[in-house]
Every structure is written in structure tokens, then in C-alpha cells.
Amino acid sequence: MLEIEINGQQLTVETGSTVMDAANQAGVYIPHFCYHKKLSIAANCRMCLVEVEKAPKPLPACATPVTDGMKVKTHSELAAKAQKGVMEFLLINHPLDCPICDQGGECQLQDLAVGYGGSSSRYEEEKRVVANKDLGPLISTDMTRCIHCTRCVRFGDEIAGRMELGMANRGEHSEIMPFISKTVDSELSGNMIDLCPVGALTSKPFRYSARTWELSRRKSVSPHDGLGSNLIVQVKHNKVYRVLPNENEAINECWIADRDRFSYEALNSEARLTKPMIKNGGIWKEVSWTQVLEYVAHGLLDIRKNSGASEIAGLISPHSTTEEIFLFQKLLRAFGTNNIDSRIKQSDFSADSAYQGIPWLGQSIAEFSSLNSMLLVGSNLRKEIPLLASRVRYAVKHGASVATITAKDTQQYIKFKGKALVSPANFANTLLAVLHAVAQSAGKPLPASFDTKVEVTALHQEIAKTLLSGEKQVILLGAEAQYHPQFATLLAIANAIAELSGAIVSVPALAANSVGAWAVGAVPTDAGDNAVQMFAKPKQAYVLFNVEPELDTYNPAQAVAALSSAKMVVVCSAFKSAAAEQYADVMLPITPFSETAGSYVNTEGKLQPFNGVVKPQGDARPAWKVLRVLADVLELPGFAYDSAEEVRADALDAEKILSRLNNRLGDGFAVNGLSAVDSIVRHAEVPLYNADPIVRRAPALQATKDVAVPVAVVNPALAERMGLSAGAKVQVKQANATSSFELVIDSLVADNTVSIPAGHPATSMLGGYFDHVSLERV
Amino acid sequence: MLTTESLAKIDREVAKYPAAQKQSAVMGALRIAQQEKSWLSTDLIEFVANYLDIPPIAAYEVATFYNMYDLKPVGKFKITVCTNLPCALGGGVAAADYLKEKLNIGFGETTADGKFTLVEGECMGACGDAPVLLVNNHSMCSFMSKEAIDAKLAELDKLGN
Amino acid sequence: MAVFEKGVIFEGVDTADSSCWSLAAYQARGGYTALKKLIEAQTPQDEVIAEIKNSSLRGRGGAGFPTGLKWSFMPRSFPGDKYIVCNSDEGEPGTFKDRDIMWFNPHALIEGMIIAAYAMGVKRGYNYIHGEIFEVYERFETALDEARAAGLLGERILGSDFSFDLFAHHGYGAYICGEETALLESLEGKKGQPRFKPPFPASFGLYGKPTTINNTESFASVPFIIKDGASKFLEAGKPNNGGTKLFSISGHVNRPGNYEIPLGTPFATLLEMAGGMKDGKKLKAVIPGGSSAPILPGDVMMDLTMDYDAISKAGSMLGSGAVIVMNEDVCMVKALERLAYFYHEESCGQCTPCREGTGWLYRVIHRIENGLGRPDDLDLLTSVGNNMAGKTICALADAAVFPVRSFTKHFRSEFEYHIENKKCLVDHKWF
Numbered sequence A: 001m002l003e004i005e006i007n008g009q010q011l012t013v014e015t016g017s018t019v020m021d022a023a024n025q026a027g028v029y030i031p032h033f034c035y036h037k038k039l040s041i042a043a044n045c046r047m048c049l050v051e052v053e054k055a056p057k058p059l060p061a062c063a064t065p066v067t068d069g070m071k072v073k074t075h076s077e078l079a080a081k082a083q084k085g086v087m088e089f090l091l092i093n094h095p096l097d098c099p100i101c102d103q104g105g106e107c108q109l110q111d112l113a114v115g116y117g118g119s120s121s122r123y124e125e126e127k128r129v130v131a132n133k134d135l136g137p138l139i140s141t142d143m144t145r146c147i148h149c150t151r152c153v154r155f156g157d158e159i160a161g162r163m164e165l166g167m168a169n170r171g172e173h174s175e176i177m178p179f180i181s182k183t184v185d186s187e188l189s190g191n192m193i194d195l196c197p198v199g200a201l202t203s204k205p206f207r208y209s210a211r212t213w214e215l216s217r218r219k220s221v222s223p224h225d226g227l228g229s230n231l232i233v234q235v236k237h238n239k240v241y242r243v244l245p246n247e248n249e250a251i252n253e254c255w256i257a258d259r260d261r262f263s264y265e266a267l268n269s270e271a272r273l274t275k276p277m278i279k280n281g282g283i284w285k286e287v288s289w290t291q292v293l294e295y296v297a298h299g300l301l302d303i304r305k306n307s308g309a310s311e312i313a314g315l316i317s318p319h320s321t322t323e324e325i326f327l328f329q330k331l332l333r334a335f336g337t338n339n340i341d342s343r344i345k346q347s348d349f350s351a352d353s354a355y356q357g358i359p360w361l362g363q364s365i366a367e368f369s370s371l372n373s374m375l376l377v378g379s380n381l382r383k384e385i386p387l388l389a390s391r392v393r394y395a396v397k398h399g400a401s402v403a404t405i406t407a408k409d410t411q412q413y414i415k416f417k418g419k420a421l422v423s424p425a426n427f428a429n430t431l432l433a434v435l436h437a438v439a440q441s442a443g444k445p446l447p448a449s450f451d452t453k454v455e456v457t458a459l460h461q462e463i464a465k466t467l468l469s470g471e472k473q474v475i476l477l478g479a480e481a482q483y484h485p486q487f488a489t490l491l492a493i494a495n496a497i498a499e500l501s502g503a504i505v506s507v508p509a510l511a512a513n514s515v516g517a518w519a520v521g522a523v524p525t526d527a528g529d530n531a532v533q534m535f536a537k538p539k540q541a542y543v544l545f546n547v548e549p550e551l552d553t554y555n556p557a558q559a560v561a562a563l564s565s566a567k568m569v570v571v572c573s574a575f576k577s578a579a580a581e582q583y584a585d586v587m588l589p590i591t592p593f594s595e596t597a598g599s600y601v602n603t604e605g606k607l608q609p610f611n612g613v614v615k616p617q618g619d620a621r622p623a624w625k626v627l628r629v630l631a632d633v634l635e636l637p638g639f640a641y642d643s644a645e646e647v648r649a650d651a652l653d654a655e656k657i658l659s660r661l662n663n664r665l666g667d668g669f670a671v672n673g674l675s676a677v678d679s680i681v682r683h684a685e686v687p688l689y690n691a692d693p694i695v696r697r698a699p700a701l702q703a704t705k706d707v708a709v710p711v712a713v714v715n716p717a718l719a720e721r722m723g724l725s726a727g728a729k730v731q732v733k734q735a736n737a738t739s740s741f742e743l744v745i746d747s748l749v750a751d752n753t754v755s756i757p758a759g760h761p762a763t764s765m766l767g768g769y770f771d772h773v774s775l776e777r778v
Numbered sequence B: 001m002l003t004t005e006s007l008a009k010i011d012r013e014v015a016k017y018p019a020a021q022k023q024s025a026v027m028g029a030l031r032i033a034q035q036e037k038s039w040l041s042t043d044l045i046e047f048v049a050n051y052l053d054i055p056p057i058a059a060y061e062v063a064t065f066y067n068m069y070d071l072k073p074v075g076k077f078k079i080t081v082c083t084n085l086p087c088a089l090g091g092g093v094a095a096a097d098y099l100k101e102k103l104n105i106g107f108g109e110t111t112a113d114g115k116f117t118l119v120e121g122e123c124m125g126a127c128g129d130a131p132v133l134l135v136n137n138h139s140m141c142s143f144m145s146k147e148a149i150d151a152k153l154a155e156l157d158k159l160g161n
Numbered sequence C: 001m002a003v004f005e006k007g008v009i010f011e012g013v014d015t016a017d018s019s020c021w022s023l024a025a026y027q028a029r030g031g032y033t034a035l036k037k038l039i040e041a042q043t044p045q046d047e048v049i050a051e052i053k054n055s056s057l058r059g060r061g062g063a064g065f066p067t068g069l070k071w072s073f074m075p076r077s078f079p080g081d082k083y084i085v086c087n088s089d090e091g092e093p094g095t096f097k098d099r100d101i102m103w104f105n106p107h108a109l110i111e112g113m114i115i116a117a118y119a120m121g122v123k124r125g126y127n128y129i130h131g132e133i134f135e136v137y138e139r140f141e142t143a144l145d146e147a148r149a150a151g152l153l154g155e156r157i158l159g160s161d162f163s164f165d166l167f168a169h170h171g172y173g174a175y176i177c178g179e180e181t182a183l184l185e186s187l188e189g190k191k192g193q194p195r196f197k198p199p200f201p202a203s204f205g206l207y208g209k210p211t212t213i214n215n216t217e218s219f220a221s222v223p224f225i226i227k228d229g230a231s232k233f234l235e236a237g238k239p240n241n242g243g244t245k246l247f248s249i250s251g252h253v254n255r256p257g258n259y260e261i262p263l264g265t266p267f268a269t270l271l272e273m274a275g276g277m278k279d280g281k282k283l284k285a286v287i288p289g290g291s292s293a294p295i296l297p298g299d300v301m302m303d304l305t306m307d308y309d310a311i312s313k314a315g316s317m318l319g320s321g322a323v324i325v326m327n328e329d330v331c332m333v334k335a336l337e338r339l340a341y342f343y344h345e346e347s348c349g350q351c352t353p354c355r356e357g358t359g360w361l362y363r364v365i366h367r368i369e370n371g372l373g374r375p376d377d378l379d380l381l382t383s384v385g386n387n388m389a390g391k392t393i394c395a396l397a398d399a400a401v402f403p404v405r406s407f408t409k410h411f412r413s414e415f416e417y418h419i420e421n422k423k424c425l426v427d428h429k430w431f
């Protein structure tokens, strides 16, 4: 600890603190531009110059380490003069276009110029003009305004994991730019907008639409991945204009992913469903809420009466709020059916009776920043939970080692120490081989049920070594593992490895409320059908809540077939959809997260309540209210809730959630059938902007490179064996489903694997994500 | 994109640095690439970046920071004249004027036949030899009086045919 | 280029002999005996450093920092990699001595670096060579090959336990890379943007490891000190200014070139050695230590001796020892305009005051030179300069300001005349 005096105020700071840290601690503001607490120190703007006793020149507070007994003056004549001088330099080439600048009102330069700038400029030469850059659909540029603080450059390099912007040229000609004709494609790119202290980088979708002082700021929580990023939603005239991060060090730090930031466009879009509708003789008609609820109740009662309640299935999206999910399952159960599930993309439920608790992240989000070693199994983490991936990269930067088992060598901006590129069909035996290698290295016996023969290669040993190299070890099962037909097996082996190595098993939630959904009972009980069974054994009636089964289920072809032949399909959704218009009989306009009070339980088990930020659009209504009224119409008792808070109080106890989380499986779970597979299987990623109904309708996100027309990707060896050439049209067959795609040949994909993404209309007529597939040239 | 000979030269540069520090070779690699192709096109910079496993923008930053990389096509002979103060005092500016007149081009321009590009240079660390010219970055010519310039241009002109 | 006098580095070097640079020629001059002596006697590291300290060798790169003291900052028992780096990026206008050292006597530098590596327990070194001197870089690489083949570099040097290898890194045209931390960034394959200090290179240098950086001439002086002893070196100069030093004379003299002479030699003597003023013209001004050093009027210079202390007392710096001589035909506004242009071109662009200020200074001087000056322009220059100097990460901003301050101080009337009369006081001729 060190003693320091700032402006006469005495304080003690940690060894290694800078003067800026000390000032922050003392509550003293030092003007700055390049300094940012989460980025490396550049000390290039020179705005933070302060007077340090005994130093002959003013020193930059952001970069000057505190020494014991140091005396600092931040407002002395020397400091003020230096700061004013720097401000003058910053302004000489800065356009004074605040009235037309999107940053106006929230510009650090503007704010500081008021305090530190001179009244008129002594610079009478021609001002610099810098060409704007095309950074893609999300970030708009006005590069003449750039003050070269390099925050955006450092963000790319240090937080997003990839340097996409640089400062080219030198001296006065320095320009921030991407590499020629490249755009900024990071899934975290929007943070550069927040970081830019001036109006050089602004939000393209938001551009020119409102001034910051006209917007009110409301708190909310992201409805996308399981992290539960905290949001500030900016609102004007009952419309969401912009979404910004709400700092929460334990969850999203001061960042949000682009998905969290730009998906709001969907909330205001034409695609919103705003009227209750009933299909009559193939024609959709707008009706009143009373009519629609009567219709639904009638239909459900009819089916229960004629065929029994077990002919009704309810599928609810894990992006729904806790309150909605709780009431949904309560209503259906009260009505008599247990065919209820929220694990919409999952395919293997064989461990359902063996779970010791609710699958979860395995440890706190923050702990990912300090892990030492990790094994990713079937995960494109960057695209699954972008900010969790950023924490892992942070750990790697601080010495952590990461290995991976994957079917597609997706770019994680991590140098893997051990990478097994194998077909999804071989995930399980690869992981088993790693288990064997871990047992060997650790000199421990294998658990009995895993003592089957498996070939352990040097690669398996390397992966085992990587995992064993640290103290804080994590085995993470990503989307491809969680949706995998052998998920339970993978989880069991992961647990066995954890047992031997001391690692933590992590099953991160891929949706905002996966954990909450489970916690409030949106899983089948008492022999109810799970998400796959309810379509495999078609039912007479379906209630779909925020789900688009043609895009969001493991086997869309099967789901659509079942829905098409059902007697009644009730769709509760915030959005219209062409597919639903085909298979549904009735559509109930419910509100998205932004128009209702609710809560999500994130992947680490934290319950985060929020209020609606705007009023419901059109006749859309908060779904908890809809469900409550429907229960009344159905004459079900116990639904007399007056507020979302009341529902929540009934639904779960926030204090107890953590104790209910557990990734272990009971002893009874048996592992079998683990021989290597060499037939061809599909590998289906769910691209991040195809993952839920909201992002799929956000135009700017849909214009990014992450959204592409699906192609079929195979590796060169498979292409050669099958005599296929790049660019050819190929027919892909899965069970009864067939679609054709352009063929791309890329060695990033494992052998015997055809990678075709899910979540896209062009692949909605295919079967299971990781099922067997055959290829034929058209 | 580059000849095996150039790649071998780049590999030799890479070998000078610790294994984890391939990026250190980027300056040498860009120099070698430019030597072969005469200037650094976007594709060439990207190729070098990929060869060294660094982001293309990182290589681009380097290519645009150092004076001697050419990001636009240049003539067969790029002649750089130092006009900095010490050289100016030793005839550097006069030499530059003479070159402009003889080649009928200004700084940053290339002769119509594509043979010569004239560039104003900063201190080459050879002020005692003023006037000094640098031909194609790598060959320094000292004490370049008018006569010496005449002879040099004639020699290059012949070479360029 | 001719080298007219000989001292610590050029003693016995026949620059007319085209093989004077070779290993054989160097060894014939007694080269590598200093290294052999250390290795055979297994001289303790501290003794080598003490010897350098005793010699009072001051860094020849510009700042004149005592070399022995710098070496002693290197953590001796550091477990990981450590580096030494030679700064041969001489780009300071007026300086061209390091080129001659590497061209005519590269093994003196190599031996000096091996000894430095020995003294600091370093296994790997780099020599960063100025971009425009490619032929010198190639020769230096050849000299490295010679040394390697002779067992003087690489594993187990001369059969001892001491291993060290040295590589050349070629710059490609950026003055700023002469600044030591910019040089390190450049060595790492990045733009040459100086780093904020602390941490200093001795604890966080190349690749984040402890690193010692010295100028070419500093390293090349080391073999002499070890071979002939610190006192012999010290005696060659004057107290606190040990040794001989290379002076690069350029401008209006009859024989521009490098002169290796004892520190403390009168400027008048040096001027005479360089053949006196060209065409017999009158000496107007001298920049005594490279373009960044404040200019001094000719008459002031004629009374000075060439050493760190004397020049600094007169208000300038010995810097890199680049002596730029100007006669009465030179317009000081024009001369300053060219220097201001240089700093404006060479600013790396990271710090606001330097990126924006160097251009501002240049534009104001440019407009004065072009008859568009305004009455308060000299005050503006002073004020802008004050806002730059000492406000940036490295000293380039200061280097850009020193000439402005000193030119407008010593030759103020010329600037005022320009502003008032929209033209030159002198009938300017560059040469």
C-alpha cells in the first residue's frame, strides 16, 4: 500500500496503482480521453496531465505509477495550463460540427471543451479532412472527428480478440481504419461506439434519429444469451431508440454484445404481431382478445374432452420471462398435460431422470476471467455467448490454456493447446479418450462405466495435459454438445473427467432464461413428452409460446410435419411469421421483453427482474396477463395474480436458486455405444443472429457477415471421396427431408461432416442438427 | 504470390526472432515482398500478414508507417533525394531541382515512360556525402553533382530498357 | 566517405583499404583480444561494468547517459530472457557516424556488443539499422556471419560457457525509431510508436523483457576500454567527458565527414580539420549536436570546446555529435522551415501535442517564409512550442521545439524582418 496526496487529500492506494486510479478512488475527476479502465494504457491523448511534486514536467495521470508519499495537484496552474494546451491541440483539427453530430450531448470532447477549451481558435490554417470508412452495417463513421485516442483499436485487439481497426499512416496523417475493403465484423463491435469519446464512431441504425437528451433511460436485461447482460434502453415517444450497456462488473462488465445492442430494431418492426388473429377457412382474421381467448379455451377443452389432455403439448421458448414460463406450465399442468418443455433445441433427454439439479454455468461468470485451463466441447463460444468468450480470452492472455473438441474449427481468437477436429458423431468417443488420457496422467483408475476400450492418441494426451495444467479448470459443453444426440453421454464423461481432474463442468445457458425455465418447471414431468417426443409422436394440439419450431427446434422438418397435421395450433408470439400462418389456427399477440415486467435467471443462477420500458404495441399484451386471463376463461383456480411480482414470488425463491444448480448426473446413468463412427453426419451451428425470433428480425444485424445464405461445407477429403467440387449444387437428405445447397470445401470442417447451419428458413426443411445425412450432386 | 526465393528470405528473417515473435519479421518480409513486386498491393500485404499469422491491419499499419514502403506503383527506378537541412547545405535541394528538370516531373511523380519516380527523402544518415540519392531504396549514391546525376540517369536509363 | 582522424574506434583503420572491415583485418588490428581477455580470465561481470563506469563513457546516441551506469540497471539474476539492442537507426539530420562505424569497422561494434552481453548476462541481441543504408546492413550481416563462423557468436563463445547471438534488424524509414522505445516497438514488428516510461527498458524492454539499448558508437567504444583500460579512454578526453568522439560535420565546410577527436577539442580546431569554411564564406551559425540541438551563432561556437559540458553550458547539446555548419548566405527562416517540415513529417502521431503541434509550427513558419507572416506569429510559435515541449511520451516534440526556440531567439531580427517585409533579409542560397 502506498500513501498519496491528491489536491491536499491524503489517501492510501494499492501498490501498482496509477495516479488516475488514486484520483478515481479519491473521487477527483481528471480529464481524459484515451484512458479507459478496461483497456491497456496508451497515454497518448495527454489530456490527463497533472502536476506531481518534484517532477519537472506535468505527468499523465493515467500512466504514472503512484510512488509512496507522492503529492499530486490536478488543478494547479501547471496542470491547468497543460490541460488547456492539449485541449487546444485536440480542437484545431476537430470540426466544430456539434449541432449536426450524433455524439452531441454525450461527447467527452464537447464536455471537456467547455471546461478546458479556449473561447476562440488561434489556429487559422486549413483543417484536416479525413475520409469516412465503411465499417459495415452497425457502425457509422465521421473520421474527421477522430481524436486518435486509439480506444477503438485497443478494444478490437484486447477485448474483441482481433485487431480489426488500426491507426494507419503516421503523424498528422494518422487515420483509424480497417484493412482495405474490410469491415468490422466482431460480434462485440458496438462497444467501439460507446468507447469513442467523440462522434467519429456512431451507431448506424440510431444515426440521426434522436438526440440523447430527448431520450429517457430505462434499465432492462438482454433477452438473448444466458449471460443476462444488463441494459440501458433509451426510449422516446413510447419507442425504443437505442440500447446501451448498463455496467455490471459481475456479468457484462461495461460491454454488451452487438446482439444485445442492435436487436431492438425488431421491436419496432413491421413484423410485430399486434392483433389477436384467428384462421377461418384458411383466411386470417383480426379478432378481439375476448374472442381469441374464448376460441382457444374452447378448442383446448374440446380436445381434452375428446382425446384427453395428453394430446396437448406446450413448447415455450427459454427466452421468455420467468413469470410467463411459470404461468405457462402451471396452466397446462392444471389443464391436465405434462407435455411441457422449454429445451427447444435439445435432442437428448436420456439424462432427465439422472440430473442432480439444473444444468448451469458451473461457476460464476466472473470466474471465467481467472480460469487457468479449459476444454471446450462442441462450442463456438464467441458466437454462443460473446462476452463469456471475451472473459476466456482475458484468462488466456493471463496465461490460461485452452483445448477444444469441435467439428468445425471456428475462430475463437485463442491459440488452442490441443485441438481435436472430429465429426459430431465422434465427440463422445473423443471425450472418452481424453478421459482415459486424464486418468493415465493423473494416475487414477477409470470409473467403471467408462472402462471401455478406446484408442488414446498423442492428441488426446495433449488435450488432457492442457486441462490438467491449471488449478482452475473448466470443461465447457457448448451448443453443439448441448443439442447433440449424445448430450447426456458427453455430460457424463465430462463429469467423470471433472471427478479425476478437479475441473468444473460448465453447461452455459444458451438462452436468456434457460435456467429460469427449468427452475419454474418448464420441463416434462410424470411421463410427459419432451421437446422431441412431442413432435415425434404428433399431438392433436400445440401451444407454442415465443417459439418458431421451423427454426428453433432440433428437427424442424419433423416439428413442422406434426404441427401441420395437428387439430389446433395456438401461437403466442410477438411476431408474425409466414410459417405460423400456415400451421397455426390462432395467434395471440404477446409482448416482447421490452413491453412487460418480468425476470430472467441467468446462467450463473442470478435472478434479474426488469420492468417494461415502453407500453405494449397495438393490442399486444404482456403474456403473464394473457395467461392469467386464459386460466380464468378455462376456469382454472390459483391464477389470481395482480402483478408480475406476485407471479415471480410464487414461481421461485431467488435465494434458493443457486442451491438447485448442479451439473452432475446420478450414479444410475449408464454410458454405452461409444465406438467410432465413420458415416457422414450433419453439423448444424445456430448462427448468432439466427438464434431467436427477435434477432432474426433485426435488419442491421441481418446485414452483417454473420448472416449468410446457408451453404453445405465439407472438408477436402470428403469432397474428393465423393467426387464433389466446390460451387456445385448438392442435394442434402436427412431422413424424409431434402434440401439443396451450394457446396463449399473447407478444411476447417472435420472429415465425414457436412456443416449446414440451422435457424434459417433455407434449412428449416431439414432434419436433426447432428443426424446422419447423405449428399448427392444435383 | 511470392517466389520461393523470396519466401526463403522471409523465412530467414523469421528465424532471427524468438519462435513466438514472428511479427518481428514483418518489416523484413514487407521489404522482401516489395523488392520482388516493386510495390505493396493490398493483396501482397494481406499475403505477408497471413504468412506471418498476424491481422492484415497490423501489417498495413507497418506498411503505411515506414517511408520506404510503396503502397502505390512506382517507376522502374525510384529515386529518393534527401533535401533535409544538412543535405540542402551540401547541394541536396539543387540536386533535386536538377532531377526535376531533367526528368520533367515533380516529387511523387513518375515519368511518362514509367522509368523514374522522384521522391523527396528525409535524412538518410549520409549528410557528409551530400547530395545523396537512393535508388530503389537500397542503393545509395553519394556526392551527386550534376555530372554524376547525368551519368547515373544514363546508366539507369540503359538498364531500364 | 572519408574518416580523417583516428581515435578509440578508428585507430589503425585504413578506410582506403576495401577489406578494412573484415574479421581478418579487425583481428590484425588487435580486434577481439578484449573479448578473449575477459573470457580467458573469466572476469566477473561486475568488474567489466566497473571498468565501463570508470571510463566515464557517455552514451553517444544523444542523451549522453553514462553507459556503465545504464548497464548496472540490468537485473543480473533475472531468470528469463534478456536482450541488448544496438541503436544504429541514426536518422537525426546531420548524423552519419554510425554508418561509417558499421561500414569500415563493424567488428568493433560486434565485439562491443558481445562484451556487453557478457557483462549483463544476455544471450541475444539485435542491431537495429537505419532503413536507408541497406548496403551497410548487408555488410553488417556478412560481418555477423564471419563472427559466427569464427566461434565469436553463437553457442559457447570461444569454447567458454558463455553463449550469445546477435542479429541485424533493418529499419525502413522512420526517424522516430531512433527513440529507444519506438525502436523496440519496431523490432517487435509494429509501428515505431514510443512507449511511456516507466517502465523503463531495463525492466520492460524488448518483448517485455529486461533490455539495454545503446548507440552504435557507445558499443563500439567498449573494446578499446576493455583492452586498453578505462583510464586510457578517460585520458583521451576530459574529465566527465571521457574518450574520443566521432563528429559528423556537414554543411558549408570544405571537407565534410566524420572526425574522431578527443572530447574537449576546440570547435575552431574541428572546423579547421574539416578544411575550414567553404569558399571562404563567413560562419553564421552552427547546430552542434544534430538537428534537435539548439542552434548557436557562429561567434559563440568559435569560443567553445566540443564536449558535453561546454556545449550544454552554452545553451545547446552535444547530442549525437552532428555539427551542421551554415554560412552567411543561409536564411534562418528557410533553414528552420525545413527542419520544422522534418519534425512534422516524422512525428509518429500518437501524442496529441506532437501530432497536432508539429504541423502547426511548420505551417506558421512556412507562412512567415512565404511572406504571409503576422505580427504575433513569433509569440504564437513560442506559445505553441511551450504547449508541446515536455507534454508528450517521447522527446520528439521537444526536439521539434528546440530549433524553433533557438532560431527565433538567436536570429529574431531575421524573423521579424520576414514578417514585416514579406521577404528575406539575406539573399538566401542553400550552397
Ligand SMILES: Cc1cc2nc3c(=O)[nH]c(=O)nc-3n(C[C@H](O)[C@H](O)[C@H](O)COP(=O)(O)O)c2cc1C
Pocket: C058, C059, C060, C061, C062, C063, C064, C065, C067, C070, C087, C088, C089, C090, C091, C092, C175, C176, C177, C178, C179, C180, C181, C213, C214, C215, C216, C218, C219, C394, C395, C396, C399
Ligand atoms: C526523437 C529521438 C530520436 C533519437 N534518435 C536516435 C538515433 O538515431 N540514434 C541513437 O543512438 N539514439 C537516438 N535517440 C536516443 C535514444 O533514445 C537512446 O537514448 C540512445 O539510443 C541510447 O544510447 P546511448 O546511451 O548509447 O546514447 C533518439 C531519441 C529521440 C527522442
Ligand code: SF4
Pocket: A145, A146, A147, A148, A149, A150, A151, A152, A153, A176, A195, A196, A197, A198, A200, A201
Ligand atoms: S475513432 Fe474514436 S475511439 Fe477510435 S481513435 Fe478515433 S476518437 Fe478514438
Ligand code: FES
Pocket: A031, A032, A033, A034, A035, A042, A043, A044, A045, A046, A047, A048, A049, A060, A061, A062, A063
Ligand atoms: S488519459 Fe492519460 S494520456 Fe490520455
